[in-house]
Amino acid sequence: MKPIGYWLNRTDKALTAHMNGMPADFGLTRTAWQVLNVVDDTPEAGDADVHAALAANADAPARTAAVATVLADGWTTRPAPAPGRLALSSGVVNYPRISLGRPRLTRCRTRGTATMSQHEMTFRAIDVGDGGDGRWAAHAQALWPLAEEWMSEEGRSPEGADRARKLFEAHMPELVPVLDRLARRLDRPGGGTFLTLAAVRPFFSGCTQIGGSGTLLRNYDFSPDACEGTVVSSRFLRPVIGMQEALWGLLDGMNDAGLAVSLTFGGRFVHGPGFSIVIVLRYLLETCDTVDEAIGRLRSIPIAIPQNVTLVDSRRAVTVFVGPDIPLTVASDACAANHQHLPVPDEQERFSRTRERLSAVRAAGTDVVAMLRPPLYQSAYEEGLGTVYTAHYRPREGRVSYVWPGESWEQSFDDFAVGSRTVTAGRAG
Structure with a gap:
């Protein structure tokens, strides 16, 4: 199994299921998005090409309206001297895509170099409290159509x-009351099952990490x-x-006791019964004060795919290997990339x-600058292996910096601080 194949499949499903929900102020419907596909895929495409390609997707009035929309909104032009043809507007190389959690419409311009492409991303910071006052639900309900795609066929029975x-x-067991509270707030069929992340x-x-x-x-x-x-x-x-x-799992994080945890994929494409690692990290941070306590709990939790977990507190930094086919194994040092053995x-x-x-990370240690340079900073975005953020946790201080080249x-x-931050990934430091 290759990661890119899985994510291409997931992205295709997300686009198919949710393009109709894109923000009305952009006036870009799913049919309009399909028009952009036709124009991009067919050099010198004309209106007749669009109608022929989308005949099975929408009726003639809808197709005509979609063409008018992408012209009026500046996504496409009528290149002279061919008034019956359509072309993407200058600089439009990446028409609207769906990111997990929110619709995002951008006219992305190529800013790549010979070695690295660049991607503009918007990160958000939200405070959800205990999940009971509606803030978490508002965010989760917006995510739900995409999150639901993660549900396994078995989980739907x-x-x-x-x-x-x-x-x-x-x-x-400690999280069961939280699970039930969030499931009630989410209020979606199958929501409670999804939130188990089992x-x-x-x-x-991908990912690279180190503790110390x-x-x-x-x-x-x-x-x-x-x-x-x-x-x-x-x-x-x-x-x-x-x-x-x-919805409530964590890729990395810290708690008020001074414990921080982070994950990387273990590199072996095997799968078994158990939890997604992101809910396990949530559980460890909600219930544990120290690395030793977290490792003790982690030993008995079934994990669905191989994962490397790095744990840090004021006294210890440890990386452990877990997975459906191995017992928890303590690594030789507190760093990890994407293999176990x-x-x-x-x-x-x-x-x-x-x-x-x-x-490279062993040689560099906990050096933020090194993480922003190759080979630790990766640019294989088309394969799903480009660096999208760097996280620098200081759990004893209760502080974290999310870092990108030139910005933190x-x-x-x-x-x-609740808010948002738009950054450029792919611009190595």
Whole structure:
């Protein structure tokens, strides 16, 4: 299984299911988006080409209206001396895409160099409290159409839903009241089952991370269009700040006790019964004060795919390997890329550069500047392996910096700033 194939499939499903919900002020419907596809794919496309290509998707009036919309809004032009033809407007090279969590409409201009493409991304910071006052629900309901695509076929059956619930109750009992509260607020069919994150399809990412001296530093490498990009401050059981995924899971984060955790994919494409790692990180931060306590809990939790977890507190920094086919194994040092055991197959190394990145992060240590340069800063965005953010956690201080080349966003328990930040990924420092 290749990560890019999975995410291309997911993106296609998301586009198909949700293009109709794009913001009305842009006036871009799903049919209009399909017009842009035809124009982009067909040199010197004319109105007749558009009507022929989209005949099965919309009736003639809808197709005509869509053509008029993309002309009027500046997405396309009538190039002289061919008034019956359509072309993308100058600079429009990437028409609207859907990112997990919110519709995003951009006219992206090529800013690439010979070695690295650049992607503009908007990250958001939200405070959801304990999930009971509507703030979490408003965000989650907007995400739900895309999040629902993660649900496994088994999870959609009554038997699968029951198994997921029982697994959650058995391994994360402290979070059951939170799960029920959020499920009521979400108020969507299958929402409670989804929130267990024990009945979802697997996802695979890149990433490099290292812990030491009370610091956790990581690069999250993924497809920019598939990264939710939401920094969340919550108080479900205790204060937690982290980068959210899948409505309430976490890719990385810290709690008020001074514990920080982060994940990377373990590099082996195997799958078994168990939880998505993002809910496991949430559970550890909600219930544990120290690295030792978190490792103790982690030993008994079934994990659906191989993952590397780095944990940091004021005394220790540890990386452990977990997965459906191995017991928890403590790594030789507190850093990880995208493998668990040697040797790494040559094809995997060519694709992911995991050994190269692990050697580089070991040599650099917890150096933010090094994380913003190749080989740790990756540019393979089309393969879902480009660096979309760097996170620098100082859990003893209750502080985290989200970093991009030339820009950073500071957040803390004492001063959490709700808002948004638009950044450029792919511009190595």
